[in-house]
Amino acid sequence: MAKHFEMLNSFITRHVVMSDAELLAFNQKCDIVEFSKGELIMKAGEAQQHIYFINKGLVKNYIETETGETKIYNFRTEGMQLTGYAVYNYKDNFKALVNIKCIEDSTMVQIPFSVIKYVIEDIKSGERLGRHMAEGHVVEMVNYIIERDSMAIIERYNSLEEKYPNIHNRIPQRLIASYLGITPVHLSNLKKSRKISIEKKSD
DSSP: OGGGGHHHHHHHHHHSOOOHHHHHHHHTTOEEEEEOTTOEEEOTTSBOOEEEEEEEOEEEEEEEOTTSOEEEEEEEETTOEEOTTOTTOGGGTTBOSSEEEESSOEEEEEEEHHHHHHHHHHSTTHHHHHHHHHHHHHHHHHHHHHHHHHSOHHHHHHHHHHHSTTGGGTSOHHHHHHHHTSOHHHHHHHHHHHHHHHHHHHO
8 A cells, every 4th residue: 555655755755854654644544546537526616625646647627618618727647736726725615716537547645634734733844845735836827827828839839748748648639729728720730830840950
């Protein structure tokens, strides 16, 4: 069972110093859960009781507009946390702000909010860990907004590959188009132009 927490523990110790005993106590309060491809993990507007850490798999954070359009804000994959921003939405009963759905079969560490409270209150560096995780989410969303409003589509396409290596081979192109805010046809033309440009530079 310990191997299921190796990635999470490595993530934690990159941010703060925790003893083996503290990590073990934390791990023992969490569960390993599995989700199937297409399964909804969090629904926007619904109160949550857990956050998750991805050991294996890929998910999308998104909303659905009144017109039925899906807008993807980001993807989450191995070594990343899932919160739906619910854990920070204490003023509205910890309701998720976005939907989270599995793109692949996924294995995760499920962390109850009560355990997060335990870490903050009972572990020496717990409060700092919570702050780092919250700040990371804020910076990520700010960067998404800045990229969306200031970068060309091709730059955002290239940036996506840097953030999520091999993602183009893991998810349908229509989801990438949704993330970029363009049509699948536009994306197909973009990829063709990019390929031609790369080939010319290599000649």
